[in-house]
Each structure stands twice: as structure tokens, then as C-alpha cells.
Amino acid sequence: MRFSAARLQTNRPRSRGVSCVVSDLGGGTISPHVVWFLLGNFLCERPQTRVLLMSGHAEERSLLPVLRKPFRLDQLLEKLAMVMQRGEKFEHVPPL
Numbered sequence: 001m002r003f004s005a006a007r008l009q010t011n012r013p014r015s016r017g018v019s020c021v022v023s024d025l026g027g028g029t030i031s032p033h034v035v036w037f038l039l040g041n042f043l044c045e046r047p048q049t050r051v052l053l054m055s056g057h058a059e060e061r062s063l064l065p066v067l068r069k070p071f072r073l074d075q076l077l078e079k080l081a082m083v084m085q086r087g088e089k090f091e092h093v094p095p096l
Helices: 005-010 010-019 030-044 074-088
Strands: 020-024 048-054 066-068
Touching: 020 030, 020 074, 048 074, 066 074
Parallel strands: 020 048, 048 066
Antiparallel strands: none
16 A cells, blocks of 8 residues: 555554555655654554655655665665565654
């Protein structure tokens, strides 16, 4: 199932089985601050959920794994497999 930042808020009842969220950090119609806010709320309720972020900005810093754009499908799959295999759980949300 594919979630956007806006849909994370509206699909809470259906999101119980989400094992990983893949989100773009910005440059689109949703501000990166909104993405962090919604993602933070989601992770507070479900800290076992893995997260993979995407960004086209080389200077983007995050406590979470970031896949730099542009990327090939094999790079996405490799990074996603790494995130899922690590077994790490995000225990806190970074400040905005």
C-alpha cells in the first residue's frame, strides 16, 4: 500500500499493518515540515515501523536512512532491503 504524507493522517485505521513508510522529503506540494510532523505522529503511535526517506538535496540530513535522488530501481530495492533487515526501530522523533 502506498502512503503519502497527507494520507498518513487520513488512513490511520488502515495503517496498522504498515511495516515501512517510504517518503519524499520535499520539493513537491507538501512542505518538508508537514512531512516530518505527520511522519513523527505516525511513528509515535507505531515505533516499530521502518522508514526510508528520499531526497534530491545532497545537504539533507536525517537520523533516518535517506536515499538520494535520482536513483535506479535496484538502488531503491537494495536500500529498502537494508532498512527492513536492520531490525532498528525508531524510538524518538527528531525536533523540527
